[in-house]
Amino acid sequence: MSVRLALAGATGAVGSLVLKMLEERNFDCASLRLLASKRSAGKQILFRGKPITVEVLGPGCFEDIDLVIASTPDEVAADLAAWARAAGTLVVDESGYHRMMPDVPLVIPEVNPDAVANHNGLIASPNCSTTQLVLALKPLHDAGRVRRVVVSTYQATSGAGVAGQAELIESTRAELAGQGSPAVTFAHPIGFNLVPQIGSHKADGYTSEELKLVYETRKILGDDSIQICPTCVRVPVSNCHSESILVETERPISVEQARKLFAEMPGIEVVDDLDRNQYPMPRDCDGSDSVFVGRIRRDISSPNGLAFWCVSDNLRKGAATNAVQIAELLVAREMVPCGISA
């Protein structure tokens, strides 16, 4: 059966991309409604060549909707979930608000598709920096049991939305002109600079973004004994997050084995030939739905360690693509409409 779909936060950086993915991937829907804040309501957006008028996201907006893909700020997500529940509408939520709730599955379709079965009206999509990490960890975890991860990120400004990308351009132009450079979206000017803080101070000197990497990874892999030390850094790159990852496993995995495991994992592409200067880079991964892995090598500081470099389009697989894949999975498993309501 064909789904009555809604897209909440349709005019944001990720929302716009979700719309594009629905077109690209020929998502089968009987109807599509676009919802956003008052500011964007009334706007017309083309979908499959036909204009759709953006409506206000608010109480009662989910009547006659089977499924909503929501790309809103955390503070909107709580209300949205209540409105959806009242209407019996199933939610795929990209915000951080529900991810760690015990009755909310946190899903990467290539990693833990079966987790969707336990939903209670809402399925969450992980944070962008988590998704690429976990997709890369999954085959290693299955083969050798991941015990510890040390990850340092190099995160693009698109992680802070359209405003973040615009601020990078503005700040870069100002620096090139020898002028002072603005910082609104970020805590400090980002042009030709690095900001070793993403999110706010949460606990023990770690930021909210860093602790997402810890807790979301454990939840998706279903293993709370995995130890993770994260460092999240904003870099002057427009789009695509990169991560320097060191993994220690219980059972040793050779470099050759790891390369094979990565290559066989759905959603991963291996780009790894240092002698020919080949490895994943943000400029090459922009616009792709894959997670790219390279610089695969033995960790020379521990017996069962592997080190590698991982890049992915954080707006796509890190957000929009993963949400649409979850929606596809729900439809394929005939879980829409969900039959749950308040």
Added chain:
Amino acid sequence: MSVRLALAGATGAVGSLVLKMLEERNFDCASLRLLASKRSAGKQILFRGKPITVEVLGPGCFEDIDLVIASTPDEVAADLAAWARAAGTLVVDESGYHRMMPDVPLVIPEVNPDAVANHNGLIASPNCSTTQLVLALKPLHDAGRVRRVVVSTYQATSGAGVAGQAELIESTRAELAGQGSPAVTFAHPIGFNLVPQIGSHKADGYTSEELKLVYETRKILGDDSIQICPTCVRVPVSNCHSESILVETERPISVEQARKLFAEMPGIEVVDDLDRNQYPMPRDCDGSDSVFVGRIRRDISSPNGLAFWCVSDNLRKGAATNAVQIAELLVAREMVPCGISA
């Protein structure tokens, strides 16, 4: 006694800065000769208000010179050392050529000053990314014995000299204009991009820059049992290298203790208040001789681990400042002239 000094590679990014440091720090020299490749010979450069004509660096150029600070490419350093030896001239070498030779002290004056005593006519200054790492490791090593280090670098384009910095500007301007962007100094365009390769493939999937971090650190700290896993990445920053560092020590060091150890270490400045968005960043460290440390926190993935973020001006403490400090140390210990000759 006052030293007859020469500066080899006087017109390069680091050489120019050495000249500036000699002025700033009032280095006491009876005379100064500036040496460079044929291309730069004949040029006049001001030192303490007086013009000095750049001479050709070549055989016989070190007659009547007590001490030379050399900032040349590796391929020039071997010849330079031979010419200096023939003239009985002591060399402070910033190139990578001699660093790992057993009879060459590799010196950071705040860390291992006494190593200069064992020189055989030449003292080497470490690679830029090593210097800031080792300066930060030293107090932790003394207090708790460093056993393992995982380091991911965020290295500025100035590490590849003036040409690297110019290529960043050129590449950034091209990207802003929506044009293809050149890559000459770097393997790939660096504007708004990350290149996870510095140097060439050396062994086991590691680059020359990465293995310098391993071997130079062990040599300077005098402990070959320290295990290090390095990842070196070029970022679109003009100057100042940054490093995400995780250290495991034999004896535990608390965050409070680490902060105190860093604060008391000569050459280190602590900038660490996440709640007030305070941590070291390239744009703030440019032009300083210190190594800046922040984001100091417990490694939540191991019992005896500490994580922190470290930024330093790679042209200054990473190169020019350290070399001038070695020269000052040699003069203070009355080791110039050295009395060694072929």
